[in-house]
Structure formats: structure tokens, C-alpha cells
Amino acid sequence: MADPTGPGKEHEPERHAASVSRRGLIIGGGSVVAAAALGAPAAASPPATTKPGSDDDELLFVNGKIHTMDDRNSVVSAVRLKGGRFTAVGRDAERGSSARKIDLRGRTVVPGLIESHSHFVSLANRPGYHVAEWELAKNVNEVLAYLKARRKDVPEGAFITAMGAGTPRMFAEQRLPTLAEIDAVIPDRPVFLYQSGFGPARVNTLGKQFFESITDIPVTVGADGTIAGGNPNMANRALYHLRIRQTFDDKKRSALDAMAYTASVGLTTILDQTLVAASTGTLNPASLDPQPTDGLPTLNHFRMYDAWLALHAEGRAYVRLQMNFLHNQGFITELGGLDKQLPELKERLKNQFPFFGDDMLRTGGIGEWAAPFARPSNANGYAVWLESQRLVAKARWRNENAQPGSATNTDTIEQVVATYEQMDREFGIKDLRWGLQHADYATPGQLARLKALNCGVSVSGFRWLNGTPRADGLPAGPLFKQILASGIPMGMHEDGIHISPHNPWFALHYATTGLNVLGQQINPGQQITRQEALHAYTRGNAWYLNREDELGSIEKDKFADLVVLDKDYFTVSDAAMRDIRPILAIIDGKIVHDTGALSRH
Structure with missing residues (x-):
């Protein structure tokens, strides 16, 4: 069993290295993220290292509206951090x-946002010079502007890529460029x-020429640059040809790019729910x-x-x-047998x-699941799923299950809840804090x-992206108000990277308005306050x-993670809330994203 506690050296097959030389393709090159388009700042480079506790890592923020999110929801004007x-x-x-003193000039400050369900490591493995900002x-036009901005630091022959994120429904034209x-x-x-996660794809002329030059595992490209999904999935073949040309240095650059984008949207901590692996043979990494x-969701x-x-x-x-x-x-x-x-x-x-x-x-723990969910009608599948819950409980690990099946199917939630109760009777799990993801329609x-x-x-x-009004007029979920009323610890997530964006402000907007990307009300009666959504x-x-x-x-003695916002989250219009961006982000007491909008002395 491979233990992810240290890097492994990767070797590319010789034929791939030869094909790179033949076509002059560069997948990476070692530069930091390009300046974002539409007036956004350059992404942050990794923060400078300072000695914890030394005077040079002490920061004092003054003259702000600092929402502490403590038990009293206190709002203060100053905060000091060190070490x-x-x-x-x-x-x-x-x-x-x-x-170092930073004058906030009335800006709103909130704790660093935390993502409780993401497939973020996939973003950190993107081939090419990836444009997460799309x-x-x-x-x-804005997609093109982001691509153009990225072009500034991409070496000749290198691919500019943009993948996943649930597009293109979020674009006004409902299409790719x-x-x-x-x-x-x-x-x-x-x-x-x-x-999204499985194509289709679109290329420009140089991209078309590259993929059409491949003779082993060929890729069919339409005259308009479209690379189809479906069966066979040509978009996945194209992705494959980019992935096999990635070097380890390319992957390190992609990981840094992913961090820079993450900090730029205000996320400071990520719980990665990993990716679906092959169902057999996975004890052999090769x-x-x-x-x-x-x-896109499949990686080693x-x-x-x-x-x-x-x-x-x-x-x-x-x-x-x-x-x-x-x-x-x-x-x-x-x-x-089961054993x-x-x-x-x-x-x-x-x-x-x-x-x-x-x-x-x-x-962390075991999740998004320990084995594929199966109902008792599938005898073998159910036996394996139930055994996986038992193994996790016996080993004293934290366990998570994502709500399986239809979003409105409470029967599958019932199976999970009843099984958790069974595991508690057998092993005692109350101290392990087991979780339920996508608990949108729990009663x-x-x-x-x-x-x-x-x-x-x-x-x-994430239902703001693909959700539509239900014919029966009922909420499309989650039942935010009902869940909050129960008093159970509740977090929120975007489930980003493949089926939806990574940007948390889209999710916060949906939770507080119930509006989908088309401006339709899809979650009537389940809106929560901005304070409640931010708390989640x-x-x-x-x-x-x-x-x-x-x-x-x-709060005093907690880790110094915060973000300074370009708009007041608590007072701006609903539409403007979707466009909130941090002008400064602090993680572990260090500035990791900075637009230069604040003065300091």
C-alpha cells in the first residue's frame, strides 16, 4: 500500500519523450501563474519564509470591519498576529x-474560508498552463480575456489549458469559444x-494541428476545433496525450498555480475528497x-x-x-468471499x-466513501459496503459517506443513518465524528x-449551476433552514473542480438567495442569512x-488565516456578492495573495 508521505520519482516512457521532441511540445516550464484578466492582480508567488515569532512576521491590521465569527459574532476594528x-x-x-501595520481603510475582513468537500488535488495536477480563472x-469575451492574460508567461510551444469547472452553462452564450x-x-x-469532467473539448488552430499530428491513439478534431466526448471519447484521448507529457516539475508548477488561485478566491484550507480510483488492481500503482x-476525475x-x-x-x-x-x-x-x-x-x-x-x-479520514454504496437488493454489493463501514469503525478512523442516489431520496440517507447507529452499537463511534456529505434532503x-x-x-x-425549478414547486435543495434548525454541525461545500467551480462565493450566493445561474428561484423558502452561510x-x-x-x-491563539474583501459581503447587493474577491489573503500569518490595494507602514 502506498503511503503518501513523500514524493515518488516519475519516469515517462521513452516513446513519449521522443514525441515531445518531434513536435516541439512543451507542457510546462516553471513560471508562476499569469496575471488574471479583467483587471485582476497577478497571482501570489509562494510566501517568503520568516522565523516564527520574530518581529518581521508581526502584522497589525487597523481601521477595519473585522468579522471574527466568534461565539458573539463580534465585529472589531483591529487584529494583531505573530508567529x-x-x-x-x-x-x-x-x-x-x-x-508592519496595514490600514484596512474600512474594508471588511472575514476568517479564511474553509472548503469541506473538494477534488482540489485534481486541479493541482492539471496539464499545461492552466487557467483556473475561466x-x-x-x-x-471574458473567457478569452482570461486566456489572453495567461498567454503572457507561457513559453513557445506550451499548451494553455482550461478544464473542468462545470462550464459552459455559466457563460451567457452557453458555449465555449x-x-x-x-x-x-x-x-x-x-x-x-x-x-466539466469528461468533455467535449475545443482547441485553436495550433491545438488542432498538434492533436491531428498524433498517429498512435489518434484524436479526431472537427473543422471548428471541437473534440467530441461520448464513445469513443476523443476529448479524453486528447487529455491523455497532454498528461503523458507532464514532467514532475510541470506538476509542481500546476500545484503552485492551484494554490495561487485558491488563495485569490479566499479559500485558505481545503478538505480534499480525492478521486475515483480503478475498482480492481489498485494495489499495483503501475x-x-x-x-x-x-x-478529468481519474488520476493515479x-x-x-x-x-x-x-x-x-x-x-x-x-x-x-x-x-x-x-x-x-x-x-x-x-x-x-467477503473476507x-x-x-x-x-x-x-x-x-x-x-x-x-x-x-x-x-x-483526514475515509471518504468520500469507503466502498461504492449499494442497496440490500444488491446482495454482494451491499455486503461489501456494510463491511467497509465495519472495518473503518473497528480501525477507529473517521468515516464519511456522500448521499447516494437522487438528491431527494431520503431512503438512501436512512440506510446510512441506520448503519451508523449499528456501528455505534458494535464499536462506539460517537468520538470519531463521522460525517454525511450532500445531506441536502435529510429529514x-x-x-x-x-x-x-x-x-x-x-x-x-453547487446546485446553482445545474439546478432548475421543480415542477412541484418544492425546493431543489439543500434544505438549509431545516438543517440549521436541527442544531447539527453543518458545513457547506462547492464540490468543486469537475462538476462545479472552486470559487466559494457562488455557493454563498446560492445559499442566501436560492437563485441558479440563470437567475431562477430554485430553492424557495430555504434561504439562510449571510451570517449563517459564512458560519457554514x-x-x-x-x-x-x-x-x-x-x-x-x-480569535486569540487560533491560526492566523484571514481574507480582506473588495466588497462588504454583509451589505452589497445579491448580484455583487457573486463578484466578491479578496484583495489580501493571509494564511499561517503570511501574505499569500495581495492586489496592492492596501497601504502599510
């Missing part, structure tokens, strides 16, 4: 000297745009090398952390990452540790039973990550 911790909040912060675009439109702004670099059939789940781990060892990783471990082994016929099933999960529980690591990088009774087990829930903030994305998610004593609020 990666908040050392004083409110009037106490202004006493004494400070090496998920912020409202129309095709055309080949001609991309050529008009980037005629001298190949471009590859890939929708079996998980890139395949032409793989979509033994090796996908390597670049991040290397950056962390070098002191260059600056977004907090907590890693859950998803297991996709259902009933495997050739293994035999021989779930080989990977068994090895994980024997050879790794939950919540192991440091303040910036650590393991009051189910929520009360989960709460009695000391479980928490994380609810979906800070203190609620800190609880869900088992880190409420150190994250989620601006």
Missing part, C-alpha cells in the same frame, strides 16, 4: 508597537479547453498510469499528491490541505494514520439521530475537519 497565530483581537491589538467569466475566437486572441500558442479512456491516486508533498517539503506549499481517502472497490468476483474483499481499504487502515501530519498538510428525524451520534453534515452549494464556510467547516480549536474564527 502564525492571532495574538490580540480588538482594542488589545492596538497596544504596543508593530513591525470559471469566473460571465461570457465568452470557437476556434476562430481563440485564434483571434492567441494565434501563437496551442489552446485546449475541456468541459496499473494506474494515464489511460486514453480516463476523464497513489501518486497524485507527490508534487504537493515535494513543495511542502521545500517549504513552498502555502494553502492548508487535509486529505481524505476514497475507496472504490466494490464486490470483486475473482477475489472470492477477501476490500484489499486496498484494509491496507490503508493497517498502514496509515488518520489526522497525521502538520498544520499545513495532513491526512428532521434523520438529522436528530445523526446529531445524537455526534455526526456532522456538509451540504451542497468558516466555523461549520472547521468543525467538520475536526479543527474548530484552531481554525474558522479570528
Whole structure:
């Protein structure tokens, strides 16, 4: 069983190296993220290292509206931090000297936002010079502007890519840019745009020429630059040809780019729910090398952390990452009886540790699931799923299940809740804080039973993208108000990277308005206040990550993570709230994103 505690060296097949030389393709090159388009700032480079506790890492913020998110929802004007911790909040912060003072000039400050369900490590493995910012675009012209801005630091021959993020429904034209439109702004670099998790894709002329030059595992490209999904999935073949040309240095650059974008939207801590692995053969890491059939959500789940781990060892990783471990082994016929099933999960529980690591990088629990969900009508599948719950409970790990099936199907939630109760009777799980993801339609009774087990829930903030008004007029979910009324610990998530964007302000907008991307009301009667929504994305998610004593609020001795906003989240219009961006982000007491909008002395 591979233990992700250190980087592994990757070797590219010789034929791939030769093909790179033949076509002059460069997938990477080692520069930082390009300046964002539409007036956005350049993404932050990794923060400079300062000695914890020394005078040169002390910061004092004054003259702000600092929403601490403490038990009283206090709003103060000043906060001091040093050595990666908040050392004083409110009037106490202004006493004494400070090496660096930042005048907020009335700006709104909130704790660093926490994401409780993301597939973020996939973003950190994107091939090419990736443009994560395209998920912020409202129309095709803005997509083109982001691509053009990225072009500024991309070497000749290198691909500019933009993938995932749930596009293109979020663009006004409901489409990707055309080949001609991309050529008009980037005629001298190949471009590859890939929708959602499995295509289709779109390229410009240079991208078209590259893929059409491939003779082994060929890619069919339409005259308009379209690379189709479907069967066979040509978009996945194209993705494969970019992935096999990535070097380890390319992956490290992509991980840094992913951190820079993450900080720029105000996220400071991520719970990664990993990716779906192959259901058989996964004890052999070589079996998980890139395949032409793989979509964007499929990566080698033994090796996908390597670049991040290397950056962390070098002191260059600056977004907090907590890693859950998803297991996709259902009933495997050739293994035999139940005692021989779930080989990977068994090895994980024997050879790794939950919540192991440091303040910036650590393991989490088992999730998004321990085995594929199955109903009792599927005897073998159900036996394996139930056994996976038992193994996790017996090993004393935290366990999560994502609500399976239809979003409105409370029967599947009932199976999860009843099984958790069974595991508590057998092993005692109340101290392990098991969780339920996508608990959008849990009933009051189910929520009360989960709460009695000391479980928490994380609810979906992504329905704004694909949700439509229901014919029966009922909410499309989540039932935010009902869940909050239960008193159960509740966090929120965007489930970003493949099915939806990474930007949390879209989810906060949906939770407080119920409006989808087209401006339709899809969640009537379930809107919550902006304070409640922000609580879910800070203190609620800190609880869900088992880190409420150190994250989620601006309080003395907690980790110094905060973001300074360009708009007042609590007073701007609903439409403007979707466009909130941090002008400054602090993680572990260090400035990791800075637009230069604030003065300091």
C-alpha cells in the first residue's frame, strides 16, 4: 500500500519523450501563474519564509470591519498576529508597537474560508498552463480575456489549458469559444479547453494541428476545433496525450498555480475528497498510469499528491490541505468471499494514520466513501459496503459517506443513518465524528439521530449551476433552514473542480438567495442569512475537519488565516456578492495573495 508521505520519482516512457521532441511540445516550464484578466492582480508567488515569532512576521491590521465569527459574532476594528497565530483581537491589538501595520481603510475582513468537500488535488495536477480563472467569466469575451492574460508567461510551444469547472452553462452564450475566437486572441500558442469532467473539448488552430499530428491513439478534431466526448471519447484521448507529457516539475508548477488561485478566491484550507480510483488492481500503482479512456476525475491516486508533498517539503506549499481517502472497490468476483474483499481499504487502515501530519498538510479520514454504496437488493454489493463501514469503525478512523442516489431520496440517507447507529452499537463511534456529505434532503428525524451520534453534515452549494425549478414547486435543495434548525454541525461545500467551480462565493450566493445561474428561484423558502452561510464556510467547516480549536474564527491563539474583501459581503447587493474577491489573503500569518490595494507602514 502506498503511503503518501513523500514524493515518488516519475519516469515517462521513452516513446513519449521522443514525441515531445518531434513536435516541439512543451507542457510546462516553471513560471508562476499569469496575471488574471479583467483587471485582476497577478497571482501570489509562494510566501517568503520568516522565523516564527520574530518581529518581521508581526502584522497589525487597523481601521477595519473585522468579522471574527466568534461565539458573539463580534465585529472589531483591529487584529494583531505573530508567529502564525492571532495574538490580540480588538482594542488589545492596538497596544504596543508593530513591525508592519496595514490600514484596512474600512474594508471588511472575514476568517479564511474553509472548503469541506473538494477534488482540489485534481486541479493541482492539471496539464499545461492552466487557467483556473475561466470559471469566473460571465461570457465568452471574458473567457478569452482570461486566456489572453495567461498567454503572457507561457513559453513557445506550451499548451494553455482550461478544464473542468462545470462550464459552459455559466457563460451567457452557453458555449465555449470557437476556434476562430481563440485564434483571434492567441494565434501563437496551442489552446485546449475541456468541459466539466469528461468533455467535449475545443482547441485553436495550433491545438488542432498538434492533436491531428498524433498517429498512435489518434484524436479526431472537427473543422471548428471541437473534440467530441461520448464513445469513443476523443476529448479524453486528447487529455491523455497532454498528461503523458507532464514532467514532475510541470506538476509542481500546476500545484503552485492551484494554490495561487485558491488563495485569490479566499479559500485558505481545503478538505480534499480525492478521486475515483480503478475498482480492481489498485494495489499495483503501475496499473494506474494515464489511460486514453480516463476523464478529468481519474488520476493515479497513489501518486497524485507527490508534487504537493515535494513543495511542502521545500517549504513552498502555502494553502492548508487535509486529505481524505476514497475507496472504490466494490464486490470483486475473482477475489472470492467477503473476507477477501476490500484489499486496498484494509491496507490503508493497517498502514496509515488518520489526522497525521502538520498544520499545513495532513491526512483526514475515509471518504468520500469507503466502498461504492449499494442497496440490500444488491446482495454482494451491499455486503461489501456494510463491511467497509465495519472495518473503518473497528480501525477507529473517521468515516464519511456522500448521499447516494437522487438528491431527494431520503431512503438512501436512512440506510446510512441506520448503519451508523449499528456501528455505534458494535464499536462506539460517537468520538470519531463521522460525517454525511450532500445531506441536502435529510429529514428532521434523520438529522436528530445523526446529531445524537455526534455526526456532522456538509451540504451542497453547487446546485446553482445545474439546478432548475421543480415542477412541484418544492425546493431543489439543500434544505438549509431545516438543517440549521436541527442544531447539527453543518458545513457547506462547492464540490468543486469537475462538476462545479472552486470559487466559494457562488455557493454563498446560492445559499442566501436560492437563485441558479440563470437567475431562477430554485430553492424557495430555504434561504439562510449571510451570517449563517459564512458560519457554514468558516466555523461549520472547521468543525467538520475536526479543527474548530484552531481554525474558522479570528480569535486569540487560533491560526492566523484571514481574507480582506473588495466588497462588504454583509451589505452589497445579491448580484455583487457573486463578484466578491479578496484583495489580501493571509494564511499561517503570511501574505499569500495581495492586489496592492492596501497601504502599510
